[in-house]
Amino acid sequence: MAWDEAAVDERAQAFLAEHxxxxxxRLDFLxxxxxAGLAWVHFPEGLGGLGAARGLQAVVERRFRGTPDNNxxxxxxxxxxxxxxxLAFGTDEQRRRFLRPLWTGEEVWCQLFSEPGAGSDLATLAxxxxxxxxxxxxxxxxxxxxxxxxxxxxxxxxxTDPDVPKHRGLSYFVCDMEAPGVEVRxxxxxxxxxxxxxxxxxxxxxxxxxxxxxxxxGWRVAQTTLMNERVAIGGTPTRRTMIGLLGExxxxxxxxxxxxxxxxxxxxxxxxxxxxxTATRLREQLAAGxxxxxxxxxxxxxARLNQELTGLEVELLREDGLAYDDWTFRxxxxxxxxxxxxxxxxxxxxxxxxEGGTSEILRNIIAERVLGLPSEPRVDKDVAWKDLPR
Amino acid sequence: MSEExxxxxxxxxxxxxxxLRAAVRSLLTDRSSPSAVLAHVESAATTGAVPYDMxxxxxxxxxxxxxxxxxxxxxxxxxxxAREAAVVLEELGRAVAPVPYLSSxxxxxxxxxxxxxxxxxxxxxxxxxxEVTAALAVSFAASPYTPPHPxxxxxxxxxxxxxxxxxxxxxxxxxLIVPVSAEGGDPALYAVDASAAxxxxxxxxxxxxxxxxVSFSEARARPVGSVAGVADALLLAAGLxxxxxxxxxxxxLSTTVAYVKERKQFARPVGSFQAIKHRLADLWLEVVGARxxxxxxxxxxxxxxxxxxxxxVGVAQAHCGTVAVHAAExxxxxxxxxxxxxxxxxxxxxxxxxxxxxxLGTPGDHRDALATLADLPGPVS
Numbered sequence: 001m002a003w004d005e006a007a008v009d010e011r012a013q014a015f016l017a018e019h020x021x022x023x024x025x026r027l028d029f030l031x032x033x034x035x036a037g038l039a040w041v042h043f044p045e046g047l048g049g050l051g052a053a054r055g056l057q058a059v060v061e062r063r064f065r066g067t068p069d070n071n072x073x074x075x076x077x078x079x080x081x082x083x084x085x086x087l088a089f090g091t092d093e094q095r096r097r098f099l100r101p102l103w104t105g106e107e108v109w110c111q112l113f114s115e116p117g118a119g120s121d122l123a124t125l126a127x128x129x130x131x132x133x134x135x136x137x138x139x140x141x142x143x144x145x146x147x148x149x150x151x152x153x154x155x156x157x158x159x160t161d162p163d164v165p166k167h168r169g170l171s172y173f174v175c176d177m178e179a180p181g182v183e184v185r186x187x188x189x190x191x192x193x194x195x196x197x198x199x200x201x202x203x204x205x206x207x208x209x210x211x212x213x214x215x216x217x218g219w220r221v222a223q224t225t226l227m228n229e230r231v232a233i234g235g236t237p238t239r240r241t242m243i244g245l246l247g248e249x250x251x252x253x254x255x256x257x258x259x260x261x262x263x264x265x266x267x268x269x270x271x272x273x274x275x276x277x278t279a280t281r282l283r284e285q286l287a288a289g290x291x292x293x294x295x296x297x298x299x300x301x302x303a304r305l306n307q308e309l310t311g312l313e314v315e316l317l318r319e320d321g322l323a324y325d326d327w328t329f330r331x332x333x334x335x336x337x338x339x340x341x342x343x344x345x346x347x348x349x350x351x352x353x354x355e356g357g358t359s360e361i362l363r364n365i366i367a368e369r370v371l372g373l374p375s376e377p378r379v380d381k382d383v384a385w386k387d388l389p390r
Numbered sequence: 391m392s393e394e395x396x397x398x399x400x401x402x403x404x405x406x407x408x409x410l411r412a413a414v415r416s417l418l419t420d421r422s423s424p425s426a427v428l429a430h431v432e433s434a435a436t437t438g439a440v441p442y443d444m445x446x447x448x449x450x451x452x453x454x455x456x457x458x459x460x461x462x463x464x465x466x467x468x469x470x471x472a473r474e475a476a477v478v479l480e481e482l483g484r485a486v487a488p489v490p491y492l493s494s495x496x497x498x499x500x501x502x503x504x505x506x507x508x509x510x511x512x513x514x515x516x517x518x519x520x521e522v523t524a525a526l527a528v529s530f531a532a533s534p535y536t537p538p539h540p541x542x543x544x545x546x547x548x549x550x551x552x553x554x555x556x557x558x559x560x561x562x563x564x565x566l567i568v569p570v571s572a573e574g575g576d577p578a579l580y581a582v583d584a585s586a587a588x589x590x591x592x593x594x595x596x597x598x599x600x601x602x603x604v605s606f607s608e609a610r611a612r613p614v615g616s617v618a619g620v621a622d623a624l625l626l627a628a629g630l631x632x633x634x635x636x637x638x639x640x641x642x643l644s645t646t647v648a649y650v651k652e653r654k655q656f657a658r659p660v661g662s663f664q665a666i667k668h669r670l671a672d673l674w675l676e677v678v679g680a681r682x683x684x685x686x687x688x689x690x691x692x693x694x695x696x697x698x699x700x701x702x703v704g705v706a707q708a709h710c711g712t713v714a715v716h717a718a719e720x721x722x723x724x725x726x727x728x729x730x731x732x733x734x735x736x737x738x739x740x741x742x743x744x745x746x747x748x749x750l751g752t753p754g755d756h757r758d759a760l761a762t763l764a765d766l767p768g769p770v771s
């Protein structure tokens with residue numbers, strides 16, 4: 001059937017009339033919600049959805065407000081990256097096995113893409129997967145893996161053929177994080193804490209049934225994952241902002257003000273306002289069904305602005321800026337950016353122009369895909385991966 | 391044109407606005423290419439004529455109806471809003487078109503709309519039809535935050551005497567709209583036939599919109615009402631200037647992008663070098679922001695509500711003024727030697743952008759105003 005707003009709303013109401021989360025418990029409630037097709041309505045029937053338009057999810061969320069949720073912060077990588085990739089490239093069996101516990105939060109996912117030797121140039125990655133019968137043996141090192149210490153599964157890109165050019169020799173797997181040979185170590189950052197991990201893979205044996213997509217097609221599969229990552233990064237409006245916080249400090253501490261800082265503050269206030277208006281206009285374009293290329297610029301603008309604002313805050317605070325709230329080495333599962341001290345904010349913001357595509361790569365993307373400028377000559381294009389200088 | 395399909399607060403362009411843009415762009419493409427503008431400016435310089443293209447102005451003001459966009463329908467205008475005027479200015483900026491639109495259809499028109507006397511209404515009717523062109527005798531460098539005290543005084547015999555510098559559009563105006571201070575009385579707005587004033591064009595940085603010194607010596611004048619509209623005219627023109635600056639920046643960006651795709655050095659297009667790509671990506675992002683800020687100012691000015699207008703204008707001017715200059719400077723630099731020649735039209739845009747940066751408040755003036763508007767006061771002592 002074709003789902004419209006009324007029909008989806010009716011189904012959500014009917015479900016809630018028959019299912020009491022207090023009585024059932026959180027997990028059974030979420031499983032039942034998935035089975036009723038009310039997890040993500042744009043997914044197919046039987047996989048937590050109704051095959052309805054993506055926009056109708058808002059109708060469901062309105063009805064389910066106040067009911068137990070699946071802790072979307074903790075399972076963001078599963079929801080935003082693994083799920084769309086499994087849906088697009090998984091076999092029926094893989095979709096049935098993975099999507100339900102992914103959505104309910106029973107199984108947390110992480111991402112094994114970046115390596116110490118493969119950051120911006122992800123396709124040059126060196127983690128090897130060698131076929132042995134109906135198994136793959138994986139060896140290598142991954143890095144910048146958030147949530148690896150909670151994860152049951154990972155999405156993994158590994159090299160299955162070193163004798164062809166780099167983009168063609170990759171395959172995409174689901175990695176069992178409980179398999180022997182998987183070692184997760186926290187990676188301490190300049191802020192003192194560890195948001196991320198290093199993951200060492202030593203002789204990890206994965207059955208071929210955990211492969212997503214064809215052998216050698218891993219790059220194309222990874223594009224689906226990365227496209228969804230950029231959408232996820234671009235689309236979250238927050239109420240409290242860095243410029244708002246800095247403005248509060250400025251008003252509350254008149255003794256700290258100087259003419260030089262005042263000029264910088266006003267410039268950045270204008271920049272923040274221009275960014276807010278750009279984001280507003282972008283959302284209007286999306287709502288009107290005309291997504292503009294402006295989206296690719298938002299992360300670039302955000303990184304620069306956040307870095308300048310946090311730098312100004314430390315300087316404004318003078319003696320308080322010399323202090324640091326907490327250097328304790330510990331894992332942190334989320335970034336409480338505005339809740340921490342100014343020194344933390346300054347240091348953490350340095351990652352804004354590196355994570356999820358460096359600002360330099362984003363400028364290349366804008367120049368080539370939006371402005372249509374020619375790419376740099378590629379020396380690695382037709383060379384077998386094993387022959388590339390590394 | 392007053393009916394809009396979408397909410398007036400949208401930052402996108404409505405269908406009506408896109409139609410107006412298409413009409414203006416088509417006219418400018420036919421009649422006012424950058425090289426034609428350059429030729430026009432040059433021939434004016436040799437013959438001592440003004441650089442304005444009055445045939446083009448007639449087609450834009452009368453035939454397309456741009457002259458009367460901001461004038462209410464009951465006075466013979468289109469009853470449109472600042473949003474539509476902004477779209478016209480984007481196109482005029484993109485073409486650095488030498489027409490007195492900003493001076494007559496925005497500045498002088500808005501000042502007269504606040505004057506309210508019957509004489510002002512009568513004059514607005516003639517402005518709307520494009521029959522008359524006017525100029526506001528206030529310096530183009532005036533800031534909306536500190537409008538200048540009128541430099542022209544009213545004599546006992548009702549004539550005007552005084553001198554106003556930095557005026558745009560006076561050379562081609564039929565009527566000058568003059569704020570006048572009267573001894574012991576309130577300032578008032580007067581209309582003076584251009585033939586009763588001495589108008590001396592100054593050699594100007596902006597070749598396509600020069601400034602002039604306007605002098606009155608016992609000039610016959612008629613009162614048209616209150617000067618209240620002058621401050622509003624400066625704020626409106628500052629907000630709309632952001633759209634002209636957006637148009638200037640867009641031309642500079644797209645012309646530069648096209649050039650670096652063609653120009654080859656070291657056996658490859660110079661646009662394939664990251665040193666150039668990254669500069670253009672950053673410039674593109676600035677222009678994207680300029681569009682959002684300029685649209686926001688036009689939307690709030692058009693909605694006719696006071697709340698938020700001043701902030702929107704301040705933000706748009708502080709950002710767009712700088713972006714237009716940056717775009718024009720990048721255009722010159724990334725064209726290399728050819729960008730430095732008189733023959734290439736890039737300099738027309740640089741001169742317009744730099745003059746626009748000063749016009750109606752510098753970016754610094756607008757940021758200073760925002761300190762108050764956004765409650766971010768300066769040091770205590």
